[in-house]
Amino acid sequence: MGETQKTPHKKLYLQVYDDICKYIASNNLKPGDHLPTEMEMCQKLGVSRTILREAIKSLEITGVIRSRPGIGIIIQSFSTDRFFSCLIDSMYISGDDHLEDDVEQMRKVIELGFSAQAFDTLSQEDISKIESILNDMKHAAEVQIRSKSKIFGLSFAEADARFHQTIFSKIPNKLVLSIINFFWAYDRKFKIKQPSSRHLRITLDKHEKIYNALMEHDKKMFMEAMEYHYSYDYKEKS
Amino acid sequence: MGETQKTPHKKLYLQVYDDICKYIASNNLKPGDHLPTEMEMCQKLGVSRTILREAIKSLEITGVIRSRPGIGIIIQSFSTDRFFSCLIDSMYISGDDHLEDDVEQMRKVIELGFSAQAFDTLSQEDISKIESILNDMKHAAEVQIRSKSKIFGLSFAEADARFHQTIFSKIPNKLVLSIINFFWAYDRKFKIKQPSSRHLRITLDKHEKIYNALMEHDKKMFMEAMEYHYSYDYKEKS
DNA sequence: AAATATTTGTCCGTATGTATC
DNA sequence: TGATACATACGGACAAATATT
Numbered sequence: 001m002g003e004t005q006k007t008p009h010k011k012l013y014l015q016v017y018d019d020i021c022k023y024i025a026s027n028n029l030k031p032g033d034h035l036p037t038e039m040e041m042c043q044k045l046g047v048s049r050t051i052l053r054e055a056i057k058s059l060e061i062t063g064v065i066r067s068r069p070g071i072g073i074i075i076q077s078f079s080t081d082r083f084f085s086c087l088i089d090s091m092y093i094s095g096d097d098h099l100e101d102d103v104e105q106m107r108k109v110i111e112l113g114f115s116a117q118a119f120d121t122l123s124q125e126d127i128s129k130i131e132s133i134l135n136d137m138k139h140a141a142e143v144q145i146r147s148k149s150k151i152f153g154l155s156f157a158e159a160d161a162r163f164h165q166t167i168f169s170k171i172p173n174k175l176v177l178s179i180i181n182f183f184w185a186y187d188r189k190f191k192i193k194q195p196s197s198r199h200l201r202i203t204l205d206k207h208e209k210i211y212n213a214l215m216e217h218d219k220k221m222f223m224e225a226m227e228y229h230y231s232y233d234y235k236e237k238s
Numbered sequence: 239m240g241e242t243q244k245t246p247h248k249k250l251y252l253q254v255y256d257d258i259c260k261y262i263a264s265n266n267l268k269p270g271d272h273l274p275t276e277m278e279m280c281q282k283l284g285v286s287r288t289i290l291r292e293a294i295k296s297l298e299i300t301g302v303i304r305s306r307p308g309i310g311i312i313i314q315s316f317s318t319d320r321f322f323s324c325l326i327d328s329m330y331i332s333g334d335d336h337l338e339d340d341v342e343q344m345r346k347v348i349e350l351g352f353s354a355q356a357f358d359t360l361s362q363e364d365i366s367k368i369e370s371i372l373n374d375m376k377h378a379a380e381v382q383i384r385s386k387s388k389i390f391g392l393s394f395a396e397a398d399a400r401f402h403q404t405i406f407s408k409i410p411n412k413l414v415l416s417i418i419n420f421f422w423a424y425d426r427k428f429k430i431k432q433p434s435s436r437h438l439r440i441t442l443d444k445h446e447k448i449y450n451a452l453m454e455h456d457k458k459m460f461m462e463a464m465e466y467h468y469s470y471d472y473k474e475k476s
Numbered sequence: 477a478a479a480t481a482t483t484t485g486t487c488c489g490t491a492t493g494t495a496t497c
Numbered sequence: 498t499g500a501t502a503c504a505t506a507c508g509g510a511c512a513a514a515t516a517t518t
Contacts, residue, residue: 012506013295024331031332037483048507050288053484054295057251061296062324064331069484070515078332083325086300087318093262093302094316102413109351110344175340250486275503286487291505307504308495478518485513493505 013054016045020055021064024075031077035065038073061086080175084182088189100190107183108230114168114176115226119219121170127214133163134211141200156200157187163207251292254283258293259302262313269315273303276311299324318413322420326427338428345421346468352406352414353464357457359408365452371401372449379438394438395425401445 020035035041042052056073059065063082067073091099140156161184168180195203206229213222258273273279280290294311297303301320305311329337378394399422406418433441444467451460 014299017299021327021331025333028333029331039483050291050506050508053288054291056484057292058295058299061252061255061299062328064328067484068515069513070482072483075331078328078334078337080325083321083328087321089259090300090302090316090321093259093267093313095263095266096316099316099412102411105411106348106413106417110347113347113351173340173343174337175344179344277503288486288488294504305504306495307493308502310503480516480518482516483514486511488510489508491505491507493503495503496501497499 012051016055017058029075031075033075035073080178088185103186115223118168118171119222130166130211133159134207141204145197250289254293255296257283267313269313271313273311318416326423341424350464353461356406356409357460368404368449371397372445379442383435
């Protein structure tokens with residue numbers, strides 16, 4: 001029988017977690033396929049329903065599977081979203097300020113590293129979309145400067161994020177896009193401080209330069225604009 | 239009482255998961271600190287032990303906390319290891335071949351992007367360590383070429399990984415190192431195919447060039463060697 | 477439309493293993 | 498050696514959601 005072995009004290013639910021992973025892989029289950037029912041798996045693995053559920057929920061929180069009443073347990077298609085969501089929770093908990101710089105640096109390296117490829121993949125349509133986002137940014141900045149106060153600068157920051165996401169949206173590398181998404185989600189969770197008017201104007205200028213380069217289909221100019229975007233005088237964001 | 243609200247059908251264990259995250263953050267709990275006991279939290283949140291445990295295990299699998307019998311539930315220090323471990327499990331399950339290229343590309347961008355910084359941080363001691371690792375690689379390659387067959391080239395691959403890990407080991411950016419660790423763990427899980435003798439020799443040469451540049455403290459040469467290392471004629475690994 | 481079977485969601489009670497004092 | 502406090506693990510019961518007939 002499928003007795004999980006009593007290896008020196010590895011927690012049962014972790015063994016079950018591994019067993020289920022192996023089951024999925026070895027039976028070549030694809031997204032949309034069903035796992036056996038909880039009861040069946042309990043019997044097959046010789047564990048209680050409590051333990052099985054702990055393993056199931058651990059797989060669900062990272063987005064590998066999804067369980068629904070009356071339906072069963074379904075394999076999800078691969079995505080990094082849930083992982084990054086958990087990662088952000090964990091960073092939030094850790095309260096480690098230093099992480100902010102680490103993330104910023106990593107973001108710079110990744111965006112610059114994929115800039116050339118991104119440039120090649122952008123269509124005229126994408127560029128129009130970027131133009132429209134840039135206008136959103138301008139508008140949000142104006143509003144924010146006029147009502148010169150603690151008003152939550154979310155719409156500017158969100159447009160900023162969409163600007164970057166759109167630039168890299170056509171790259172045929174799922175990881176890149178999901179990591180850039182992660183950076184944005186990270187910002188939304190941690191960057192509460194209100195940028196100054198001066199900072200807003202500088203940021204706007206940086207993004208305009210990027211857009212202009214795209215308009216003129218000038219790759220060299222685009223790369224320079226991206227470099228410029230990430231050249232903080234000191235601790236300038238986005 | 240702390241009744242978790244019945245917002246439209248968010249699963250209870252997920253609410254509890256969030257509640258615990260918030261509890262840790264708002265009480266400013268640090269690594270090593272204890273969470274209240276299961277029973278206490280059950281009462282405070284008004285949920286059953288089953289639900290609470292599902293949330294606890296979900297937090298444990300991602301490395302946020304650790305629970306031990308007779309002791310309690312303890313906050314862990316922040317680390318990305320568990321996340322990447324889960325991510326690899328998920329990639330393994332997904333069986334998506336395309337991911338392999340995505341990871342490879344990402345690795346290239348990150349390592350090259352941090353090469354300059356890595357060069358500046360390496361001490362003579364580190365360089366000696368790299369030399370010793372390079373010798374391990376040579377030795378492993380010889381063994382592998384002589385016994386020209388399916389023998390698992392793990393020791394070569396492991397030395398290869400250590401080579402890269404050591405280069406970036408002194409960078410003051412936790413994320414970089416843990417992502418490079420992730421790449422290596424990924425390789426170990428997925429790259430089963432045996433490299434050819436020719437490939438081994440090329441790989442060795444690439445790493446020798448990197449080491450020579452370090453020996454001579456020649457940054458430009460180092461950067462070129464890193465570039466060369468990542469210039470596949472096609473689909474050449476590491 | 478309505479009844480029924482299936483499956484997960486949630487709770488409870490009890491016993492066991494482990495660490496601390 | 499106990500006594501205590503804690504997580505680990507089991508099994509049963511009922512509720513809620515969904516699918517099927």
